[in-house]
Amino acid sequence: xxxxxVGFEARLRQIGAERYHDKHPFHHxxxxxxxxxxxxxxxxxNRYYYQSRIPMKDAAFLSRCExxxxxxxxxxxxxxxxxxxxxxxxIRRWLxxxxxxxxxxxxxxxxxxxxxxxxxxxxxxIRFVRDQPLLPAMASSLTELFAPAIxxxxxxxxxxxxxxxxxxxxxxxxxxxxxAPKDVxxxxxxxxxxxxxxxDQDAAAAALTFKTEVLWAQLDALECAYVTxxxxxxxxxxxGEGML
Amino acid sequence: xxxxxVGFEARLRQIGAERYHDKHPFHHxxxxxxxxxxxxxxxxxNRYYYQSRIPMKDAAFLSRCExxxxxxxxxxxxxxxxxxxxxxxxIRRWLxxxxxxxxxxxxxxxxxxxxxxxxxxxxxxIRFVRDQPLLPAMASSLTELFAPAIxxxxxxxxxxxxxxxxxxxxxxxxxxxxxAPKDVxxxxxxxxxxxxxxxDQDAAAAALTFKTEVLWAQLDALECAYVTxxxxxxxxxxxGEGML
Numbered sequence: 001x002x003x004x005x006v007g008f009e010a011r012l013r014q015i016g017a018e019r020y021h022d023k024h025p026f027h028h029x030x031x032x033x034x035x036x037x038x039x040x041x042x043x044x045x046n047r048y049y050y051q052s053r054i055p056m057k058d059a060a061f062l063s064r065c066e067x068x069x070x071x072x073x074x075x076x077x078x079x080x081x082x083x084x085x086x087x088x089x090x091i092r093r094w095l096x097x098x099x100x101x102x103x104x105x106x107x108x109x110x111x112x113x114x115x116x117x118x119x120x121x122x123x124x125x126i127r128f129v130r131d132q133p134l135l136p137a138m139a140s141s142l143t144e145l146f147a148p149a150i151x152x153x154x155x156x157x158x159x160x161x162x163x164x165x166x167x168x169x170x171x172x173x174x175x176x177x178x179x180a181p182k183d184v185x186x187x188x189x190x191x192x193x194x195x196x197x198x199x200d201q202d203a204a205a206a207a208l209t210f211k212t213e214v215l216w217a218q219l220d221a222l223e224c225a226y227v228t229x230x231x232x233x234x235x236x237x238x239x240g241e242g243m244l
Numbered sequence: 245x246x247x248x249x250v251g252f253e254a255r256l257r258q259i260g261a262e263r264y265h266d267k268h269p270f271h272h273x274x275x276x277x278x279x280x281x282x283x284x285x286x287x288x289x290n291r292y293y294y295q296s297r298i299p300m301k302d303a304a305f306l307s308r309c310e311x312x313x314x315x316x317x318x319x320x321x322x323x324x325x326x327x328x329x330x331x332x333x334x335i336r337r338w339l340x341x342x343x344x345x346x347x348x349x350x351x352x353x354x355x356x357x358x359x360x361x362x363x364x365x366x367x368x369x370i371r372f373v374r375d376q377p378l379l380p381a382m383a384s385s386l387t388e389l390f391a392p393a394i395x396x397x398x399x400x401x402x403x404x405x406x407x408x409x410x411x412x413x414x415x416x417x418x419x420x421x422x423x424a425p426k427d428v429x430x431x432x433x434x435x436x437x438x439x440x441x442x443x444d445q446d447a448a449a450a451a452l453t454f455k456t457e458v459l460w461a462q463l464d465a466l467e468c469a470y471v472t473x474x475x476x477x478x479x480x481x482x483x484g485e486g487m488l
Contacts, residue, residue: 055306055315062303062322063374068353071299072329075322078306078315085316109312130307130374 002198009192011201012139012208016146019212022153024219026227031153033161038239040162041101042226044094045237046218049114051094051172053122055081060130061137073186080179090179093172099244100169107242115236117221125214128207135200136207139191143211144184151176246442253436255445256383256452260390263456266397268463270471275397277405281345282483284406286470288342289481290462293358295338295416297366299325304374305381317430324423334423337416343488344413351486359480361465369458372451379444380451383435387455388428395420 003011021027029035030043058077065071083089095105107113129137151173158165158173167174195201225232232238247255265271273279274287302321309315327333339349351357373381395417402409402417411418439445469476476482 052310052312055312056309057307059303059306059309059315063300063307063370065300065303066296066355068296068299068326068333068335069329071303071322072326072333075319075326078319082312082316082319085313089312089316091312111310126307 003201005192008201011205015208020146021215021219022150026219026223031157039226041103042237043222044098044101045108045113046115046118046222048094048108049111049118050122052091053126057126057129060126077183090172097169097172100164102244104242104244113237115221115225118218121214121217135194136203138187139204139207140211141187142208144180147180148177249436252445255449259452264390265459265463266394268460270463270467275401283470285345285347286481287466288345289352289357290359290362290466292338292352293355293362294366296335297370301370301373304370321427334416341413341416344408346488348486348488357481359465359469362462365458365461379438380447382431383448383451384455385431386452388424391424392421
């Protein structure tokens with residue numbers, strides 16, 4: 001059944017309301033000050049892998065995109081994350097957070113110690129965007145609809161509860177507060193404009209659902225390895241490794 | 245057998261000396277003023293398809309590239325071709341050439357009328373860069389080693405022989421005179437640094453050979469359709485279509 005524009009947008013937002021990873025217990029632990037410094041470090045190491053693959057995901061999207069105007073707009077996502085040849089960009093800002101929690105940024109950027117389950121989830125996202133039609137490929141980015149709220153909670157929670165939190169270490173999240181809404185306003189409009197059949201809308205909703213699963217699986221892996229039961233799988237970061 | 249750096253570079257340059265499309269008869273016809281305006285138009289339409297897919301090819305490369313520093317350098321290729329959201333870029337400059345020879349830029353950018361053999365060759369290039377290891381993927385770009393000479397010949401030949409040629413219509417080639425050497429200096433060094441085994445060097449040489457075939461096949465298709473024997477295949481542009 002094809003929904004009208006308003007109904008379809010509500011359907012997409014409902015997916016976030018039910019499944020976005022702001023509802024994951026690990027985030028509650030992190031934002032409420034309940035994480036040990038080791039658990040924060042594990043999160044920083046694993047989340048880096050996700051952040052660092054986002055430009056590859058967006059390049060995979062560009063590589064599928066025959067419309068030069070769409071490529072020109074989409075390219076700013078790569079610029080936001082990678083930054084320039086010399087400076088700037090979300091990846092470098094994330095490595096400032098890594099340093100702030102005492103990790104060697106070279107260790108973190110090597111992606112050694114990333115949980116295998118994190119790699120599987122993130123790599124599945126890149127493959128999804130490379131292989132799926134353009135509409136679901138773009139719809140999978142719409143978790144950004146739900147990102148500003150979690151970033152605001154995170155900034156407040158980190159600043160309140162953790163000594164490592166300051167303007168420099170949380171700069172990544174501050175930038176995302178302005179970058180994500182710009183990106184998602186475009187992406188949401190494009191998806192609403194192009195998902196004109198019921199089958200299109202189902203595919204876009206499934207893509208957004210898939211993406212919420214990619215995010216959730218990373219936190220489940222983190223919790224299992226470092227919180228409860230706290231059983232680090234072979235290949236996973238062991239506290240003490242990769243320190244400054 | 246592994247060659248030293250100097251020997252391997254000479255091997256790569258020899259591939260260009262033997263196989264680069266500056267030796268194709270269609271280019272001699274074009275640069276010497278022997279093309280009819282219809283033949284120039286056919287070239288502009290078909291070559292546009294190649295130009296317009298280069299950012300997709302480079303995005304495919306970025307999507308494979310785990311090294312953020314390499315991505316930051318490589319990204320300028322996409323910027324050079326696509327330009328900004330509002331202006332600039334090789335694709336827009338090529339469409340000025342299209343207008344200059346009397347073609348509707350919307351027709352040209354629609355890619356209707358592009359010879360099927362051109363599409364097959366260009367699409368094979370994108371797939372190659374998406375699927376092959378990073379070293380051959382990068383080595384396939386090294387035809388840029390041989391590009392400045394052909395662009396200089398083309399600029400001189402077009403200005404001398406064709407009324408449509410002026411600063412605005414040949415701006416694409418003028419820009420490539422500075423863009424291509426910057427890109428290829430980086431690419432050549434990277435390939436020479438990373439092709440350290442005989443198998444690597446063979447793969448890089450094969451990739452460059454493949455790329456010369458991609459370029460040559462486009463001109464063969466053009467000649468067959470519009471010069472000798474001049475038999476336009478089904479789907480190919482028919483003179484008179486797509487005019488301003």
